[in-house]
Amino acid sequence: MKGIIFDFNGTLFWDSQLHMDTWRDYSAKLRGTPFSDDEMLKYMFGRTNEDIIEYAIGRKPDKVLVEKIATEKEALYREICLQNPEEFMLAPSAVEFLDYLKANNIPRTIATMSEWCNVEFYIKEFNLAKWFDIEKIVFSDGTIPGKPAPDIYEIAAKKIGVNIRDCVVIEDALSGIESARCAGAGKIIAIASREPVEFYKDLDCVSQTITNFDQIDRKIFNIS
Numbered sequence: 001m002k003g004i005i006f007d008f009n010g011t012l013f014w015d016s017q018l019h020m021d022t023w024r025d026y027s028a029k030l031r032g033t034p035f036s037d038d039e040m041l042k043y044m045f046g047r048t049n050e051d052i053i054e055y056a057i058g059r060k061p062d063k064v065l066v067e068k069i070a071t072e073k074e075a076l077y078r079e080i081c082l083q084n085p086e087e088f089m090l091a092p093s094a095v096e097f098l099d100y101l102k103a104n105n106i107p108r109t110i111a112t113m114s115e116w117c118n119v120e121f122y123i124k125e126f127n128l129a130k131w132f133d134i135e136k137i138v139f140s141d142g143t144i145p146g147k148p149a150p151d152i153y154e155i156a157a158k159k160i161g162v163n164i165r166d167c168v169v170i171e172d173a174l175s176g177i178e179s180a181r182c183a184g185a186g187k188i189i190a191i192a193s194r195e196p197v198e199f200y201k202d203l204d205c206v207s208q209t210i211t212n213f214d215q216i217d218r219k220i221f222n223i224s
Contacts, residue, residue, distance in 0.1 A: 001186055001220050003107035003162035005153060008122065009114060010045065010172035014091050014193040015081065019044070022077045023052065026069060030056040046147035046175030048113055048140050049073070070115065078121050090126060091193065092212035098131040104223050107160035109136040111152045111169075116141065136160055148178035153185060168220065181205040189216065 010016045023044055024034040030053065035044065043055045049070040053061045081088045101108050109132060112119065119139045122128060128137075136159040138144070138152055145151050157164035168187045169180035172194065180188045190200040190209045200209045210216060 001168045002166040002222050003157070003160050004101065004168045004170070004221075005156045005160075005180075005185075006108070006110050007046075007169075007171045007173070007176050008110050008112035008119075010193050011170050011191055012091055012094055012110070013089075013122065013126070015087075016045070016172070016194040018077060018080050018084075018087070022073055022080065025076075026073050027056050030069070031058075041174065045173035046113055046179065048146040049115065051146045071117075074115065074117055078118065081121075081125075088125070091191070093214040097213035097216065100218065102131050104221070106221055106223070107162050108132065109138065109156050109160050111138045111156035113140045113144075113146055113152070115139065147173070147175040148182065150179055150183035153180050153183035157183070166222075177203060177206060187220065 006012050009019065020035075020040055023040070027039075028034040035056075039055075044052055047055075050061065050066045053066055053069055098108075110128075114122075116139055119137060123134060123137075128134070136156075138156045138159060140146070144155065153167075153169060154164060157167050160167075164184050165186045167185055168189060169176075169183075169185040170189050170191055171177045171180055172191050177188055177190060177200075187207050188205050190203070190206045191213075192200065192209055192211050197209050197211065200206050208216075
């Protein structure tokens with residue numbers, strides 16, 4: 001492998017529960033009942049806010065409604081992050097792994113369905129510029145289809161100048177794994193940040209399931 005692409009939420013930052021708690025409140029507000037765990041798994045993780053809102057209300061939302069709900073929800077989410085410093089940190093061994101990638105000049109970026117307001121927040125709070133070229137981070141800008149569409153990983157690979165077939169993708173969500181598979185990623189590693197390791201065992205496209213970044217074999221990279 002010549003490059004690596006990270007999902008962010010639930011992968012580099014284990015914030016799935018924070019997002020779930022926030023979306024439960026908003027889904028109840030939107031339709032009268034909160035999302036079930038199964039709905040969260042199928043229709044929330046890896047999706048755009050517009051996708052989630054459309055599912056919740058059962059129709060295509062107009063842009064004004066999407067912006068209103070998304071702005072309120074994401075502001076609350078960021079507030080909750082800052083109120084929980086014991087949880088507001090990068091994933092286990094992520095810092096050491098990112099240091100390794102940087103030291104060995106391995107092309108890398110982030111491909112997230114988070115919108116810029118949150119990405120900017122992560123860049124500042126986690127000092128992501130230490131490891132990533134901010135201009136190469138791919139995020140939900142209103143033009144990229146949500147996962148499981150392959151577009152985001154295809155775009156990310158082009159950003160770092162590596163064929164997607166030569167890229168490792170790190171993902172936690174089923175929609176993200178399917179996105180990477182459809183894009184033709186050379187290797188997909190699932191990180192069990194919320195689900196048990198067994199959750200991924202029947203996914204033929206997943207070559208390895210990890211619980212921390214120390215478990216990734218550095219020998220998979222082609223280092224000249």
